[in-house]
Amino acid sequence: MTPDEPTLSSPLQTDAHFRLLVETVEDYAIFLLDARGHVATWNNGAQRIKGYDACEIVGRHFSVFYPREDVETGKPQHELDAAARAGRIEDEGWRVRKDGTRFWANVVVTALHDANGKLIGFAKVTRDLTDRLRLAELQHARDLSAHVQAALENERASIARELHDDLGQQLAALKMQIATLGNAAARPPRADIQPIEAQIDTIIASVRRIAAGLRPPVLDDLGLFAAIEWLVNDFRRRYGIEIALVIEGEEIEFGAAASTSVFRLVQEALTNVARHAEASEVRIVIGCTAAHCTLRIEDNGRGATLGKRDPSAFGLLGMGERVRQLGGVIVFHSRPGEGFRIDVTLPLSAMMSDGRA
Numbered sequence: 399m400t401p402d403e404p405t406l407s408s409p410l411q412t413d414a415h416f417r418l419l420v421e422t423v424e425d426y427a428i429f430l431l432d433a434r435g436h437v438a439t440w441n442n443g444a445q446r447i448k449g450y451d452a453c454e455i456v457g458r459h460f461s462v463f464y465p466r467e468d469v470e471t472g473k474p475q476h477e478l479d480a481a482a483r484a485g486r487i488e489d490e491g492w493r494v495r496k497d498g499t500r501f502w503a504n505v506v507v508t509a510l511h512d513a514n515g516k517l518i519g520f521a522k523v524t525r526d527l528t529d530r531l532r533l534a535e536l537q538h539a540r541d542l543s544a545h546v547q548a549a550l551e552n553e554r555a556s557i558a559r560e561l562h563d564d565l566g567q568q569l570a571a572l573k574m575q576i577a578t579l580g581n582a583a584a585r586p587p588r589a590d591i592q593p594i595e596a597q598i599d600t601i602i603a604s605v606r607r608i609a610a611g612l613r614p615p616v617l618d619d620l621g622l623f624a625a626i627e628w629l630v631n632d633f634r635r636r637y638g639i640e641i642a643l644v645i646e647g648e649e650i651e652f653g654a655a656a657s658t659s660v661f662r663l664v665q666e667a668l669t670n671v672a673r674h675a676e677a678s679e680v681r682i683v684i685g686c687t688a689a690h691c692t693l694r695i696e697d698n699g700r701g702a703t704l705g706k707r708d709p710s711a712f713g714l715l716g717m718g719e720r721v722r723q724l725g726g727v728i729v730f731h732s733r734p735g736e737g738f739r740i741d742v743t744l745p746l747s748a749m750m751s752d753g754r755a
């Protein structure tokens with residue numbers, strides 16, 4: 399180092415460097431207020447976060463940074479009073495940029511005193527935490543969605559059980575009682591019993607179908623692949639659309655939560671085919687390797703324009719959410735007239751860990 403080279407050691411140099419540091423910091427609005435709350439200095443960060451140039455804001459009262467409702471309740475002055483009393487205060491809340499948009503700020507106000515202890519102003523450091531807030535809100539919405547999904551799944555399972563066990567049993571008992579009425583040995587046989595028996599059979603079948611639609615017993619008894627086979631057969635029978643199911647590789651013991659999620663995903667995809675696709679063929683391919691499970695559902699229907707989301711449509715969104723919860727990836731491919739294809743890749747580790755859906 400030559401003797402002429404600038405150093406940080408002299409007090410004057412340190413002061414200048416420190417000012418430079420404060421002025422150039424971009425991520426924090428750092429500025430001084432006079433004792434009455436007028437802006438006295440301004441840095442790059444303040445300009446970036448709040449949108450004012452120094453020449454526009456120096457001399458103005460700092461309450462312009464607060465939303466109108468805060469100004470009306472006197473919050474800016476309360477903060478200065480509190481900082482003057484306590485030496486320093488910290489606050490998180492909405493602040494307003496020059497263009498009127500709001501940002502979520504973390505604000506620290508520190509009171510400044512002269513050598514005699516007289517209040518001369520305040521140092522204010524503001525950070526824009528909007529991204530962090532949005533992230534926290536997103537996480538919160540995702541937690542809530544997982545919770546609602548689990549609650550819905552439990553509710554469906556319990557209604558399905560009640561329908562099957564309680565109503566199903568009662569209908570079976572009713573059928574037996576009616577059958578004894580038609581029994582020639584007991585009393586004069588009644589010819590009009592048969593249609594009633596047939597009607598009860600139809601009701602029993604309906605109850606079973608509704609219960610299975612809510613939660614197919616095969617999912618709990620025989621596992622995911624058997625449940626998808628059941629779904630496919632049911633779809634074929636109901637809509638008369640040709641549907642091929644290809645399962646590659648061995649079935650692994652999937653966890654209950656993952657099985658339910660994948661089952662619901664296929665169910666939603668098939669519901670979409672029935673509702674929107676006007677397809678004549680559907681193909682489902684499931685394959686598991688040592689690390690991943692892949693699932694493809696494609697149809698040859700009318701397709702759709704992806705990208706523009708109808709705010710009332712939650713099917714594809716829900717599929718994405720289920721896959722995300724399992725740590726997987728889902729991709730939708732479609733164009734008008736070119737069918738619709740859904741590709742899902744799920745890490746096997748998430749599929750095997752247990753827990754309820």
Ligand SMILES: Nc1ncnc2c1ncn2[C@@H]1O[C@H](COP(=O)(O)OP(=O)(O)O)[C@@H](O)[C@H]1O
Nearest residue numbers: 670671674675699701702711712713714715738
């Ligand atoms: N298999 C498909 N074929 C054609 N269009 C589809 C298909 N699946 C989804 N879509 C389109 O994507 C949109 C969003 O689907 P979704 O989120 O499930 O909502 P919803 O079924 O309630 O409309 C549908 O409205 C439809 O336009």
Ligand SMILES: [Mg+2]
Nearest residue numbers: 669670713714
């Ligand atoms: Mg749908």
